[in-house]
Amino acid sequence: MRAIGAIAIMCMAVWFGAGTSVFAAQLTGAGASFPYPVLARWALAYRDETGIKVNYRSIGSGGGISQLEANTIDFGASEMPLDPVTLKKTGLVQFPVVVGGVIPVVNLKGIKPGEIKLSGSVLAKIYLGKITKWNSSEIARLNKGVKLPDQYISVVHRSDASGTTFTFTNYLSKISPDWKRAVGTGVSVSWPKGEGGKGNEGVASYVQNISGSIGYVEYAYALQNNMTYTLMENRNGFFVKPEAKSFQAATAGYNWAGSKDFYVVFTDQPGKKAWPIIGVTFILMHKVSTDLPAAKRTLNFFAWVYRSGGKSACELSYIPMPESAVKLIKQEWASQIKGPDGKPI
Numbered sequence: 195m196r197a198i199g200a201i202a203i204m205c206m207a208v209w210f211g212a213g214t215s216v217f218a219a220q221l222t223g224a225g226a227s228f229p230y231p232v233l234a235r236w237a238l239a240y241r242d243e244t245g246i247k248v249n250y251r252s253i254g255s256g257g258g259i260s261q262l263e264a265n266t267i268d269f270g271a272s273e274m275p276l277d278p279v280t281l282k283k284t285g286l287v288q289f290p291v292v293v294g295g296v297i298p299v300v301n302l303k304g305i306k307p308g309e310i311k312l313s314g315s316v317l318a319k320i321y322l323g324k325i326t327k328w329n330s331s332e333i334a335r336l337n338k339g340v341k342l343p344d345q346y347i348s349v350v351h352r353s354d355a356s357g358t359t360f361t362f363t364n365y366l367s368k369i370s371p372d373w374k375r376a377v378g379t380g381v382s383v384s385w386p387k388g389e390g391g392k393g394n395e396g397v398a399s400y401v402q403n404i405s406g407s408i409g410y411v412e413y414a415y416a417l418q419n420n421m422t423y424t425l426m427e428n429r430n431g432f433f434v435k436p437e438a439k440s441f442q443a444a445t446a447g448y449n450w451a452g453s454k455d456f457y458v459v460f461t462d463q464p465g466k467k468a469w470p471i472i473g474v475t476f477i478l479m480h481k482v483s484t485d486l487p488a489a490k491r492t493l494n495f496f497a498w499v500y501r502s503g504g505k506s507a508c509e510l511s512y513i514p515m516p517e518s519a520v521k522l523i524k525q526e527w528a529s530q531i532k533g534p535d536g537k538p539i
Contacts (some may be wrong), residue, residue, distance in 0.1 A: 221491045224251040225258020225271035226357045227393035229292055229475040231414040233271070233507045236499055243502075248495060252393055253364065256355020256381045262286070262478055268488045270478040273357025274381050278455045287530045288476040289523045291457055291499060293513035295413045295441045296361050296471040299421040302328065302343060302400050307420065308435055311336045313427040314462070314470065317378050320347055320408060321372060323387040328406065332349030336427075343406070350400045350409035353390025355381040361473040362410045365461040412473070413441075414510045428470045438511045440469035450519040456526075479531060486533045491528055493539060 223233075230252040237248035250271075250490045253261075253317035263284060276288055298312060312320075316332050319325040325332055329342040352359045367374040377383050389404070391397040394411045398419050401409040413436050416423050425433040434440045444463040450456070460472035477496060483489035500523070504514035515523070528538050 218246045220249060221269075221488070222249045222267045223258070223269040223271060223477075223492075224253050224261050224267050225478075226255045226295075226475055227252040227395060228255075228273050228294060228358050228412045228473055229271060229512070230394070230451035230505050231412075231418065232292060232503075232512050235510070236503045239257075239502070239506065240495060240498055244498075245374060246491065246495070252383075252395070253392060254352070254354035254398055255357030255360070259478060262480070265480075265484070267278065268479075268485075268492045269328050272381075272476050272478060273473040274360035275457045275459065275474070275476050276455075276478070277457055281455050285481050286432055286478050286511065287481050287526065288456055288478050289496075289526055290450075290458075290515060290519065291477050291496065292475050292507055292515070293435050293441060293445055293460070294473055294475070294511070295469050296358055296365075296410055296473050297413050297436045298408060298410055298424045298426065299398070299401050299416050300409075300424060301403075301405055301407045302345070303405065304341070304343075308423060309424055310422075310424045311339060311427065311433050312424045314365065317426075318366045318370035318373040321349055321351070321386065321388070322370075322376065323349075324372075345406040348404045349385075349388030350397050350404065350407050351385050351388050351390055352392070352397060354392050356393075357475075358394060358412060358473060359383065360458075361461060361471060364459055365471045368462045381491050391525060410471075412511070413437075416498050417511065426470050428466075428468050429464050430466050430468070432466050434469055436468060436469055438508065438513065441511070441513050442468055442473060444470070444472045450516075450522055456523075466491040481530055482532050482534070482536075484534055484539065486539065489531065489533070489539050497524075507535070 235352040241247050253270035255274055255393045261267045262270035328345050350536045360529050363383055364379045393417045397409040398411050398415045401407045402445050423436055462470050500520045507514045531539050
């Protein structure tokens, strides 16, 4: 089984036509805001190529799962993978579509992107309310030579049920016993302090408008909004920059064949160049579809994504799925997703 290929090879590839059948009806999805930038670009390209409109609403992972269970959408999207027991109970199937980084972003006058260094333990203490000022000794020790402001820290987090929050809190729970004990991991948690923004968009907006603030967003949002990101200390003790290379380093070598129902979390992975807070977007569908044409449209769209969407993903600093994973995903479709008659779609 080949591991995830080099990002340079995947992102330099030239992608051509999809050969997808055209259906008159539209395709609807909802869920995570994490992949919204790339899903929006995919949807435009797919419409131009096939005439099929893909409507995707960025409402948070929890909302996407709820709407899928209520049969109001064709597919959901979440960064929180569902475990095999939950998938069986709910009658859902999941498959990964793209990988990205969750990034701490700050609003500090005079501080440039990448100028501030943070560790996981310091980040946890900030969100726990144990570190309250930017010039605290624990932040200063990591940032010698940087003029830190004598300013209180305003914490910003997600207000909705969020896969990005799952990834962020999962990382903090691995790094900080205090965080794990007091708050834990989840799409929604009881935040010790801070302001809540809806979606990655809401967090980005709050951070941009609150001086002295810190928040967490998917990397594409930081890029699109010209936000000041921090460096992060990884598991090997190196401070790394958020970028495609460091996201790739965190997932390189992973054997997707070893995951049951694609249940995998990529936080706090080893590697000198690995970014420590990595999220995976999973697409969720019903195992048994009551709307066969809609299920076919959904699979056709994501087959096109795997075939023709890699370049767009790379341009937004997401990591596309490797061919080895795509092969397994299509095998999963054939064995797991069925029509009302019980036959594979």
